[in-house]
Amino acid sequence: MKIHEFQAKELLSDYNVPIQRGYVVYSSNEIEKTIERVQNEFNSDAVVIKAQIHAGGRGKGGGVKFCTSTESAIDSANKILGMSLITHQTGLEGKLxxxxxxxxxxxxxxxxxxxxxxDRSKxxxxxxxxxxxxxxxxxxxxxxxxxxxxxxVNNETHSLDDAVNTVIEALSLNSFKNAFEIFTNIYNCYSNSDCNLLEINPLVITEEQKIIxxxxxxDxxxxxxxxxxxISKFHDTSEEDPLELKASEYGLNYIKLDGNVGCMVNGAGLAMATMDIVKHHGGEPANFLDVGGAANVDTIKNGFKIILTDPNVKSVLINIFGGIVRCDRVANGVxxxxxxxxxxxxxxxxxxxTNAxxxxxxxxxxxxxxxSAETIDEAAKKAVGLVS
Amino acid sequence: MSILLNEKTSILVQGITGSEGLFHSQQMLDYGSNVVCGVTPGKGGETATENNLPVFNSIEEAQKEFLIDATVIFVPPRFAANAILEAINQNIGLIVCISEGIPVRDMKKVKSALNNSSSILIGPNCPGLITAEESKIGITPGFICKKGSIGILSRSGTLTYEAIDQIVNVGLGMTTAVGIGGDPIIGSSMIDILKHFANDDETKGVVMIGEIGGSMENEAAEWIKDNFNKPVVSFIAGQTAPKGKRMGHAGAIISEGSETADAKIKILKKCGISVSKTVSEIGETMLNLIEE
Structure with missing residues (x-):
């Protein structure tokens, strides 16, 4: 689960990692007084306005502005709040x-x-x-x-010492007495918060010689x-694809893609392999959908509902390997x-x-x-043939 | 011969009284697996399944009455890592964890404990393993399996079944199929399982099914090139998977170039391994290779 920059900074701050300080604004009528508050509390005439969306590349997309005057700060804040920000990660429609x-x-x-x-390999x-x-x-x-x-990090002793010292050496921070403590704190934040990824870009040295x-x-x-x-409360559902969110409410694993052959499959590996074979036969899969091990009437019905919400879908390919679930039951469900x-x-x-x-x-x-089709190959050819 | 599991292997089920555990214990018994007892903390003294298997509070208690070769874990993900650690502590030789959704941090602890033990862990987030017409541990449908000469190893559940089905249908049959699991941290890697297949005289060839994410297939490819003399057919799922999206399995996510299906297929081919173009050609590709 991704979280916003301000939430991530809050986690770091809980572990005494120095962060660039600031406040979040949700509506335009809070802008002026918040800018004033930041200027006064942190003794900083210049302020930075940063769009809070999950996608990267915010700066290049115009979502981050360094403002040297109060007027320009108010102006930028009003422009950024509520804008549709387009970055290389948001797609062309942008992100509100x-x-x-x-x-x-x-x-x-x-x-x-x-x-x-x-690091999975190490x-x-x-x-x-x-x-x-x-x-x-x-x-x-x-x-x-x-x-x-x-x-x-040594995965036998779990000692951080060698790794942190390497980091300090690599960044030439030997003269910073608190560097060891800061990197240890960041690691503890990462580990105790169950992070898949904790990225700080940039981590800076200020002219006052502080690490921030x-x-x-x-993630x-x-x-x-x-x-x-x-952290659970940091979940921002507005950042997720509405269809993917709906699918997760049904307990289904759905990812929207750009093609027109809808796919409904049991098992993640088989679902990917099904998408691949659609492509192999010249089609484009509209989605990844894993209906899980226990495919029944409800999961299939919900799967159809999700797939067909996508207007691009012109045909649907159902590929189920019935193991514990009997195929005759799946057939009746379909x-x-x-x-x-x-x-x-x-x-x-x-x-x-079973009972195919x-x-x-x-x-x-x-x-x-x-x-109906007997092999995946035949099924994929037929599903692709129907849309081309 | 087979690998890791045969009809004699005595099996304990952790979480035997839960709905999944109970259902699959019965399925295993019906297939002929030597399931001898189960563990559910707090339910010691009860019995479970149609065979009235005894239930114990802990593996330690069970071991006072039974010699246990293997354990299979069907407990909810938040308790599953502790169940694995308990099995490691009790020196169970083969631990199979079916549970999906164990936090990565918990699995890091498990991995360290495994390094200092003699236990083998298969999974988590896997269908388990099956030795055709002898025994199964986990949830693989038994009726699709027929004895033969091909070993199967896979990161995905239903793709394992698909591969078994094709291998049986082309008339080759199988020795043992091992689903190693779809999580980022798993107990046994592809190379670990390949080493077992290398030592099994009955296994004449191996189907190895991978997917996007991580680099296990790449490492296995290099290892096969230098160490493995039996024919291998590989298939990699996820050629159409977008970058940065988790495709169902927690471990199936492309975070860098070497983790894509195309990159893996390239390395496999470079190492002389036959790669099935699509999922439906796994059986035929193996048949052609064996007949050569």
Whole structure:
């Protein structure tokens, strides 16, 4: 689960990590007094207005403004709050800015990149840092990979010492007495908050020689939210695709894509493989949808509802491997769902596994128009053929 | 021969009184698995399944009456890591965790505990393993399996079934199928399982099914090139998956270039491994390779 910059900074602040200070504004009538408050409390005439959306690339898209006067700050804040911000991660329709963060302006001497995540191949948490901060780190990684330093936490002893010392060395922070403590605190924040990723870009050194987190991006392990009461409240449903949100309410795993062949499959791996074979036969999948292990009438009905909300869908491919779930039951579920929902798109069904033959007979003999197929290959060809 | 599991393997079920645990314990018994007892804390003294298997409060209690070779875990995700740790503590040789949704931080602890133990963990978030016509641990449908010569190893549940079905339908049959799980941190990697298949005389070839996310397939490919002499057919799911989106499995997310399906397929091919173009050609590809 992604959270906003101001929420991520709040988490860091809870662990005594110095952050660029500021306040969040949700409506335009709070703008003036909040700017004044930031100026007075943090003794900073200049302020920074930052759009709070989950997507990256906010600065390039015009969602972050450094303002040297009160007038320009008010002007920028009013422009950014409520704007539709387009970045390389939002898509062309952009993302509505529902809240902005107004912060103090700092006198920046150096900008670093900092991140903590889990390295699956080394089976250990890894610090990733670079002296090339404040820029697109993927570009740095591609053009000058030697400028990115990685330091792994010892996964036997769980001692941070070596990794943190490597980070301090890499960023030439040896003269900063509190650097060790700050990096340890960031790690504790990352670990105790069940973060998949904690990224600070940039982490800065100010002219006053202070280490400060200027930005923060955090992704939380959704499976751990049951024990993260505070973070659970950070969930911003307006940041999610409405269809994906609706699907998760049904207990379905749905991801919208750009094609026109809707896919309904049990199991994540088979669902991906089904999308792939649609593409292989010249079609474009409209979605990823995993209806889970226990496909029944309700899950299939809900799956149809979600898929068909997407106006691009011209045909639906159902691919179920019936293991514990018997295919004849799935077949009856499909027929019932199609009848109840009055579908007006072509549906291709491939059921394999327990009672697959009986299921095919049920489908072939039903009075509704369904196209049955025996193999995934045949099913995908038929589903693609119907839309081209 | 087979790997990890045969008809004699004595099995304990952790979470035997829950609905999933109970249902699948019965399915395992019906398949012929040697399930001997179960554990549910607080329910010691009860019995479960049509076979009236005894239920204990802990693995330690169960071990006073039974010799346990393997355990299978069907407990809710927030308690599952502790269930694994309990099994490690009791020196159970084979631990299979079906539960999906265990927090990554909990699995880091499990991984450290495993490093200092002799236990093998399969999963979590997996269908378990099945040795055809002998025994199954987990939720794989037994009736699709027929004895033969191909080992199967996969990160995905239903893709494992799909592969078994195709391997059986082309007439090759299978030895053991192992679903290693779709989470970012799992107990046994592809290489770990390949090592078992390498030592099994009955296994003449291996189907290895991967997906986007992580780099396990890439490491397995390099390892196969240098160490594995049996034919391998691979398939990688997720060629059409967008970057940065979690595709159902917690571990199926592309965060860098080397984690895409295309990058993995390239490395597999470079290492001389046959890659099935689509999911429907896994069986045929293996048949062609074996007949060569």
């Amino acid at each position: 800015v529902n809240q902005i963060l107004i912060t103090e302006a700092l006198n920046i001497e150096k900008e670093f990149y900092f991140a903590l995540m889990f 089976n250990a948490d890894v610090f990733i840092v670079s002296k090339e901060g404040g820029v697109d780190i993927e570009e740095v990684a591609e053009k000058t990979p030697d400028k990115i330093i990685k330091a792994w 987190a200027l930005d923060a991006k955090v 939380i392990d959704s499976n751990a939210l049951f024990r993260q009461e505070k 027929i019932q769902a199609v009848k109840e929902l009055n579908l007006n798109v072509a549906v291709v069904v491939r059921l394999q596994g 033959k009986i299921a095919k007979k049920i489908l072939d003999e039903s009075d509704i128009e369904l196209i």
